[in-house]
Amino acid sequence: MVLLQKLSVACLLLLMAACGTLPERKPLGGDAAEALPPRAGDRLAVLAGEAQVSGFVPLVSGADAYDARVALIGLAERSLDIQYYMWADDLTARALLLEVLAAADRGVRVRLLLDDMHTGLQLPFAVVDRHPRIEVRVFNPFGWRKARLMEWFVEGVRLNRRMHNKVVIADNALAITGGRNIADHYFAADVRSNFRDFDLLATGPIVRAMSVSFDDYWQSRWSYPIAWLDEAPAEATPAALAADLEAWIAEKPPFPFMRKPARQDLTARLQGFLDRQFVAPAVLLYDSPDKVAGLGNPGVAAYIFDSARDVEREFLMEISYLIPGDEGVAMLAERVQAGVRVAALTNSLATNDITPAHSGYANYREALLRAGLEIHELRPDAVAEQRHHTFLASHSFSHLHTKAFVYDRKRVLVGSMNVDPRSVRHNTELGILVESPELAAHVAGLIEEGMHPLNSYALELRDGRLRWRVSAAGEEEWIGHEPDTGWWERFTARVFALLPIEGLL
Numbered sequence: 001m002v003l004l005q006k007l008s009v010a011c012l013l014l015l016m017a018a019c020g021t022l023p024e025r026k027p028l029g030g031d032a033a034e035a036l037p038p039r040a041g042d043r044l045a046v047l048a049g050e051a052q053v054s055g056f057v058p059l060v061s062g063a064d065a066y067d068a069r070v071a072l073i074g075l076a077e078r079s080l081d082i083q084y085y086m087w088a089d090d091l092t093a094r095a096l097l098l099e100v101l102a103a104a105d106r107g108v109r110v111r112l113l114l115d116d117m118h119t120g121l122q123l124p125f126a127v128v129d130r131h132p133r134i135e136v137r138v139f140n141p142f143g144w145r146k147a148r149l150m151e152w153f154v155e156g157v158r159l160n161r162r163m164h165n166k167v168v169i170a171d172n173a174l175a176i177t178g179g180r181n182i183a184d185h186y187f188a189a190d191v192r193s194n195f196r197d198f199d200l201l202a203t204g205p206i207v208r209a210m211s212v213s214f215d216d217y218w219q220s221r222w223s224y225p226i227a228w229l230d231e232a233p234a235e236a237t238p239a240a241l242a243a244d245l246e247a248w249i250a251e252k253p254p255f256p257f258m259r260k261p262a263r264q265d266l267t268a269r270l271q272g273f274l275d276r277q278f279v280a281p282a283v284l285l286y287d288s289p290d291k292v293a294g295l296g297n298p299g300v301a302a303y304i305f306d307s308a309r310d311v312e313r314e315f316l317m318e319i320s321y322l323i324p325g326d327e328g329v330a331m332l333a334e335r336v337q338a339g340v341r342v343a344a345l346t347n348s349l350a351t352n353d354i355t356p357a358h359s360g361y362a363n364y365r366e367a368l369l370r371a372g373l374e375i376h377e378l379r380p381d382a383v384a385e386q387r388h389h390t391f392l393a394s395h396s397f398s399h400l401h402t403k404a405f406v407y408d409r410k411r412v413l414v415g416s417m418n419v420d421p422r423s424v425r426h427n428t429e430l431g432i433l434v435e436s437p438e439l440a441a442h443v444a445g446l447i448e449e450g451m452h453p454l455n456s457y458a459l460e461l462r463d464g465r466l467r468w469r470v471s472a473a474g475e476e477e478w479i480g481h482e483p484d485t486g487w488w489e490r491f492t493a494r495v496f497a498l499l500p501i502e503g504l505l
Contacts, residue, residue: 021143021151023228025221032111032135033219035172035211036079043075043263044173047270054204055277056434058442061388062188064273065180066092066257068201071270072170073099075263076108081169081214083113085162085416088183089122090190091252091392094245095259096182097123101242104133113218115163116141119226124241126230131238136226137218139163140292145229160504161292163217164416164427167210174270175207176200177430178414179320179403186401188389189256193353195401196378196385196450198318198443200414200432201273202282209284213430220289256390280436285415287428300415300431301423304405305331307413307433308342316406317344318447320352320399321418323360323505324368328419333371341374345450347400348377348457349493350484357420359496360505369461376456377468380484383454400450403431404443412440421503457483 038045048055059065073080073096080103087093104110112128116138119125129136140163144151152159169175178199184190186197202210217223249255258265285303288296305328308315315335322344324332332342352358368375380397389396405413415431417423434440450456453471460467460478467478482490 021155022141022224023143025224028219028225032109034215035081035169036109038172039078042077042171042173043267044072044077044171047267047274048173048203048207051204051279053279054202054206054282055274055279056282056432056436056439057201057273057277058439058446059176059178059199059201060446062186062194063257063388063390065197065199066187067269068176068199068273069096069168070099070258070261071266071273072168072174072176073103074261074266075270076103076170078108078171080108080110081167081211081218082110083163083165083167083214083217084182085115085164085166086118086181086183087114087122088118088181090184091249091255092184092187092189092257093123093182094249095255095257097128098242098245100134101128101131101238104131108133110134111214111218112136113139113214113223115139117162124232124236126226126232127236127241128238129226130232130236134238137223138226138229139217139220139289140222141224141229158292161426162428163289163292164423165213165217165286165430166416167214167430169207169210169214172207172211173203175202175210177202177210177416177432179401179416185399187257188393190396191392192396193399194385194389194393194396195399196382198402198404198414198446201277202432203274203277206282206284206432213284213286217289222289222292253392256392278434278436278439278442280434280439282432282434284430284432286430289428291428299424300429301417301419303431304413304417304419307407307411308332308335311335311340311407313408314341314406315343316444316447317346317419318400318402318404318450319344319346319419320401320403321354321357321361321420321505322346323357323420323502324364325421329364329367329371332368332373336372342372343374343376343451345376345378345400345447345456348379348484349482349489350380351378351397351399353399355489355493356496356501357505359493360420360502362493363497363502365459366461366466369459369466375459376451377459378450378456379454382450382456384449384452385455404447406440406444406447409440409444410437411435412443414443420505422505425503
């Protein structure tokens with residue numbers, strides 16, 4: 001009987017695999033096939049200027065990151081191209097969606113490309129797609145919309161590969177990219193926990209390069225119109241959705257950011273950002289969308305270590321997930337032996353939002369320290385982060401989500417990629433490499449600030465044993481277990497560290 005049941009299940013899985021899970025991908029064209037070129041005289045084009053060299057503005061605080069997005073969306077006159085791994089269903093995500101709907105209402109063409117790991121589980125994007133000026137596409141979608149877990153058994157290899165890119169491009173004149181998704185805890189607006197993160201607001205030629213990247217993904221065989229996948233209720237309309245979103249926000253605590261600002265206020269805010277930009281040549285790095293099929297270039301994440309081989313004095317990393325593998329440890333050890341300072345700021349167990357990822361990192365922690373690396377792990381009560389919290393987040397604790405690398409304080413790489421097997425092998429990623437000693441020094445200063453004892457724990461091997469330096473009230477002590485964690489958290493992390501799952505992390 002048991003054998004018969006097993007054979008039945010196996011036959012069912014084979015049958016489902018033979019049937020496939022996605023609808024046929026038909027050729028797509030039309031007016032939304034390609035990015036629109038910048039148009040002289042548009043407000044954002046005027047603000048961006050006509051420089052032949054790109055410009056970059058660091059967006060450190062959640063408030064700056066949110067305001068910059070609102071400014072780009074609110075001032076766009078012709079086009080918005082928006083690409084994200086995750087767009088949540090919370091206060092800031094709903095407010096930003098309202099800004100997008102308002103842009104479409106005033107005639108802006110909107111192309112919204114979302115990875116399907118969260119699409120359909122969050123906001124009703126099939127309704128958003130009904131707006132005549134908005135088209136929503138879903139990248140690498142689940143075919144069985146209401147049976148996702150079952151589909152993992154059939155197409156787990158494909159579904160494990162996700163689009164991790166994060167981009168907002170307005171009028172092909174200004175753009176934002178970096179580590180942030182769209183959710184409260186990326187903008188310091190969550191009451192429980194918030195991410196330390198980093199974006200770049202960009203102008204100049206790099207924006208056009210980002211548009212080329214967006215078009216590659218938009219036109220990819222892995223991008224499906226959401227209308228092919230999700231059916232919205234017949235009576236649902238974008239206008240009704242906007243009214244519902246407004247009513248929902250009105251019932252919540254006071255909103256921590258700008259709501260429906262006047263155009264002159266948006267212009268002034270954006271000009272304030274652009275007044276402090278770093279002008280420098282840059283290169284856009286991005287994975288082929290065919291990476292989800294195991295094809296395409298070697299990967300943005302692989303470039304991180306390839307570039308580090310040329311570092312002569314210092315290599316700084318601020319990275320949420322650091323799982324370098326034996327090859328990465330060997331390369332970093334070689335750099336240290338060559339006299340290079342190699343220092344990393346990453347998550348502690350107390351701040352890591354994914355315990356298995358922390359366990360993967362912990363398996364390499366002692367090897368990295370023996371190789372001579374400096375390792376600092378973010379504190380949940382990091383003082384530097386509390387300065388950036390909105391009033392909604394005044395009692396929250398911190399996680400680290402930044403992805404930034406500084407090479408000899410001459411070049412800086414910022415983007416969506418971590419140093420882990422997932423970024424190297426599975427996810428598509430995007431990053432900007434900027435040749436600017438000034439910007440590199442600025443980012444290095446932010447990383448060094450994060451390494452301060454009030455913001456992180458320093459790790460050392462003392463008498464061959466791992467120790468964490470914990471500072472409090474002007475004093476410091478070295479302890480022998482993960483700080484600010486309970487026994488259950490530490491036990492769970494140790495269990496995950498024993499499992500053969502590194503390739504999935």
